[in-house]
Amino acid sequence: MNGQGGTAVRMTGVRLRQPHFQLGPIHLEVPAGFVTAIVGPNGSGKSTTFRLMLDLTKPDEGGIEVLGRTIGNGKSIELLKRVGYLPEEPYRHDNVIRGMDKAEFYKHWYPDWDVNHYRELLRLFEVDHSIRLGKMSKGMRRKFDLALTLSHHPDLLLLDEPSSGLDPLAWRTMIELLHRYMESGDRTILIASHVVEEVKRLADFIVFMVNGKVLGMYEKDELLTGWHQFYFPGGYEKWRAVLSEMPGLAGLEDAGGVVRAVTSSAREADAWIAARELVPAGRKSMELDDILAVLVEREKRQRQYGMKGVVQ
Numbered sequence: 001m002n003g004q005g006g007t008a009v010r011m012t013g014v015r016l017r018q019p020h021f022q023l024g025p026i027h028l029e030v031p032a033g034f035v036t037a038i039v040g041p042n043g044s045g046k047s048t049t050f051r052l053m054l055d056l057t058k059p060d061e062g063g064i065e066v067l068g069r070t071i072g073n074g075k076s077i078e079l080l081k082r083v084g085y086l087p088e089e090p091y092r093h094d095n096v097i098r099g100m101d102k103a104e105f106y107k108h109w110y111p112d113w114d115v116n117h118y119r120e121l122l123r124l125f126e127v128d129h130s131i132r133l134g135k136m137s138k139g140m141r142r143k144f145d146l147a148l149t150l151s152h153h154p155d156l157l158l159l160d161e162p163s164s165g166l167d168p169l170a171w172r173t174m175i176e177l178l179h180r181y182m183e184s185g186d187r188t189i190l191i192a193s194h195v196v197e198e199v200k201r202l203a204d205f206i207v208f209m210v211n212g213k214v215l216g217m218y219e220k221d222e223l224l225t226g227w228h229q230f231y232f233p234g235g236y237e238k239w240r241a242v243l244s245e246m247p248g249l250a251g252l253e254d255a256g257g258v259v260r261a262v263t264s265s266a267r268e269a270d271a272w273i274a275a276r277e278l279v280p281a282g283r284k285s286m287e288l289d290d291i292l293a294v295l296v297e298r299e300k301r302q303r304q305y306g307m308k309g310v311v312q
């Protein structure tokens, strides 16, 4: 991992109220010099959070700092030249212009525009920029937008579902380019992604977002080594009371003849199981999407029943 210390984005008590959606309060510190991935189900507020960071949406409450400057005080424009943003959907209003016309605009707008890097990226991605943006295929447009975003050497890169539409070869190129982008050690990526492999390959930290709330931020390796599931033979009632004491218990459910206990502290749970001479029928490490599923379920239950615990 690289890293220069400091915070690239700080959100403090940020709230946004919409008729059918409440975001926040969000407290989030995105560390500078690292890749942080926001992982969460559809509609959980990931793109909205990006828009808040870019001053494209105004919060109802709270403060946002990007690269050490306050957002929303009318002075964001110069700051945003240091930020590269790849929105989830390409902008439609520039469908009528050619790729090269948009690059010309970037050249004038971004002080660190690097035409050689831009040309290299177009070559790598095999994108023809003489085509109108609206005529490019979805994947070609994604690659073009990615090339543009990387070619002004932003200090902070906000990528919203960057691999949407990319073929596997282009995806691999993108991962390599993002690793290269991080090599200087002082740049930061914040990425929203549903692609487990992408998050595993890129992220140093993972933020889980569910239903407009940040459920926690974790160091990736600690997360993946810490979360395990144990299976105990027998019915739920037999195990409920005993397993409710298990360290790090994050989920407990009847899985048809066995009880599945999920812990976020596998090492402590192992010692606890050994000390009680319990014999699990099996155990498995967990993937990111398994962990997300447990967190979503727990959040849903807390919302419905106001329950704090994981045991019914």
Ligand SMILES: Nc1ncnc2c1ncn2[C@@H]1O[C@H](COP(=O)(O)OP(=O)(O)OP(=O)(O)O)[C@@H](O)[C@H]1O
Binding pocket: 018, 020, 021, 040, 041, 042, 043, 044, 045, 046, 047, 048, 049, 088
């Ligand atoms: N159950 C729902 N049904 C329809 N729309 C919803 C629902 N929950 C949230 N939304 C909408 O989703 C918006 C937030 O979406 P946002 O794009 O920020 O989320 P996201 O996490 O980026 O989602 P996605 O993964 O689908 O891109 C809210 O403004 C709200 O209108």
